[in-house]
Amino acid sequence: MTIDKDAKYDRQLRLWASTGQSNLESSHICLINASSTGCEILKNLILPGIGSFTIIDDKKVSNLDLSSNFFIKNNEINRNLATVTTKNLNELNTEVKGFAIEKSIQDLLIEENDEIFWQQFSVVIISDYTPKLNQLIDILWSKQIPLMIVNTVGFYSSFNLLTSETTVIETHDPSKLYDLRIDLPWEELQQFADSFDLDNLDDQEHAHVPCIIIFIKALQSWIKTHEGQPPWVSYTEKKNFKKYVELLSRNIVLENNFAEAVSSSHRAFQITDLPDSVKQLLKISKENPVTKNSSIFWIYIAALSKFLQLNNDVLPLPGTIPDLASDTKNYIDLQNIYKEKAKKDQKLFTEQVESVLESIGRSKDEINNDSIASFCKNSRLLFVTIGSKKFISSHFIEQFNHEKDQSKIKKYLIYFGILTFNIFINEHNRLPELSDLKEFIQLYNEKIDSTTLAGSDVKVFEELLSHNTRNYTNLNSLMGGVVSQEVLKLCTGQYVPIDNLFVFDGIESSSEKFKIEY
Template sequence: MASPSPKSPEQSEKNKQYDRQLRLWGDHGQIALEKGHICLINATALGTEILKSIVLPGVGAITIVDDCTVSEEDIGSNFFLETSSKGLNRGSETLRLILELNPAVQGHAVQEPTGQILQENPDFFKSFTVVIATALGEKTIKELSQHLWDINVTFVLGRSVGFLGSFRIQIKEHAIIESHPDNEQPDLRLDVPFPALSQYLDSIDIETLDLKDHGHIPWIVIIYKAVMKWQKIQNDNRWPMSRKEKNEVRDLIREFIRKDENGIPINEENFEEALRAVTTALCPTFLPVKIQDLIYCSAATNLTKESSPFWIMCSALRGFIEAEGKGKLPLRGVLPDMTASTEHYVKLQNIYRAQAAFEAEAVYRKVQEIINQLHCDCISEADVKLFCRHAHNLHLVRGSSIASEYQSGPVASYIARHLEEPDVMMVHYILLRASEMFRSEHSRAPGDWEPEGDIAILKACVSKLLTDVSCPPFPKDDHVHEMCRYGGAEIHSVSAFLGGCIAQEAIKIITKQYKPVNNLFVYDGASTNTATFTF
């Protein structure tokens, strides 16, 4: 086989630039990010902080929609504007300066009001991966939300006023293959070993190994041999499940440990690892309920030509589980680190990898059969392998539209229920909503001109929102007074924190890795408290 050609200098520099993030989402995640196109509506302090954290990792393109001119307030709160920018279009000026962070990113600026675009050119938004908006009035939010929901484009609404902030993610359906769970269980199949693994495990006799080899066999073998001995003692082929039974397996592992001439156990790291790994290694192989729900839901069983690759692969996965898999998911094929000789570890690793590749190939054949029947777009073998490797932790997000928050029904009941709790963060959400209502009615933020005079008007907006969700008025007006004192101003530290959070969520959505917030996040910068709510 010929040696692979050396990487080009440009590729090496690119890998060096993006090294840290490649460790998080891999080459394929970076490729997905570079294909992404973000639309930002209004280059406020919050908006530019979001873009900064999306441009730096290398998103493909950004478009800023903003018809405002740069004011003194913008220059005071927005690090991506200069004194010379005053009086110029805010979007164009922000774009010029923010693209200096990463020349590889393409940028565009549109100097039209969002409402006008929605009326005259609604197809404008179809080309974007994610649309992010800040500082919008209630009327525009509802119209934009409904339109993006109808055309199935992800929408993130950010709010930053004074010490308060929030973001709300609107996403119709989002399938995540690489969810990256914090505590992923190893897929070892010791309870149902496949033929190659059985042959390897049976070929080793712990009790006859010499001292040198004894300390270098993988802990997987040690635990398996202890279980076989336990089953023989019990005269039962049951798999040890209870705490007592697992402790009995640990005792048998201790019996395997060699002793010196004085009867003192020899310290062998692989046996210590085996004792620590008993609980996780003895987890039986099973089909998780959440995966059953996915592969047997209507989207996976009633495929059409328009079905997404995710649902086609779910259907193929179901076919594999019912046939070749015999009720089990495809083998993950990943072996945890362990103390062992290179020979033993590499051999065991190859056994798992070969079986995983064999089972992924079976799923891929089923995918091809479905594609041929439906006459739809092809799905690569690499995508199917990735799907099989992470099939244990597939995750699906089905969200709700932001427009539904402005209607009576389940969302109103949910808000009312959370407002009953003391010191709840939902109060801040109501204030931010009331501020948007005020902006729609008066074309400015509450307190922007007359803080004292706007208190009564903002209080009426709050009262209307509370009436809509069947809640009594707030016992005190402190929150309303504080919102008017803000005058719609953005505090940069609050916007910077929220901007980083929103950018992170946008990257999760573009790369289809990690679980995004579902679906409202509220932040109080004064107390540094945060809360999430799901409408």
């Protein structure tokens, strides 16, 4: 990345660093339907620097488009919508390449029936109703290309993420827990801890012992004097351990390191073990051995299984430590011990990755040291979810019928209403109106849920049909921000994306997330 790009993208680089930016700049986003919402989504992706985008739309610019879409100019009426919006969006960032396809999705699916066309895209976004949707879903699902479907109707909106699987290594967990191995120090860390004789240090040296060392020594001493029991067995014992650490200080008022140890005693209670989420991934990997076509994520999981067998079931050490009250020498020495251990673990893990790649007939040239370093650093915080290509499921309907929270019930109805809205368009080739309410409810009962709606439930559908427009710019802008944020997560490969349905109520300014099972 050049210095100019570093300055241009300074703020976002703080969020996802150069690796995330590199992933973003290699992405190619497809938008089907150049609606106001769709263009707002692309705006928020072009500005941070996606690699390229393609807009597919065969329609001509109308007065309605002009009134709701900020990326259409007055003199562009009757010109192709995809071409016009592509040109105007491109002005936001000249480093991003934009392409327009002046075809309907029906024609494109016929012409591109070999399906190779779709492989060029990182993410496909559909804005509002699109015919032949199920055919497109099947194509993208089989190729593991994420599909985002966003619908806005009046003051209501929803979007679905349809992808068979989502894996994230850099989840950026907000808890900020450090893996310090206080309960399980390796040889070099134990030797460093043993080099501090707390009883024989002078007052200045005593006041600069890092709290990690204080914890290691205090914990080991505690276990010896408590019949092998650690202090985290009960709340009372945790409090007693905290007092024990305080008693090790010569003057808690003057010794900042001991005051820090007392205030952060929770670090001493972190147990070095395998999280349940990692155990589940290892189980999945064992039941579904990697093949030549496996993603690098599952190759890493297979390598992790081998690594754990060689490392006493202990994950790779991230190698970072928090700021500590200490003198410079002690802190740097301690920091280097953690860094060196992390490097050793990373080397051992890399060897296991090489072994897995070789076993499935893939080249060692695929190894990316930055990617491996990231995996080792984040191996405790991995995210995996199995998606769904369904818009509803029997389990989802059952959840709705048993829901008691009125706010959630309304979100379900908004989503069902939007689905019915699109079903009506598909059957009648026009937008439903309030006068169609009876048929609208009948469609809902036939296609979604046969349960009789209560009077308050019907009001949601009435509201939907009273504002049967896709062109409320405030809602379009908001959903443009929401959806683009999720696309950025997928493209950078960082942060945890929505899983897998989001519904927004613009009347009450509230939202809800749902999970539709496969």
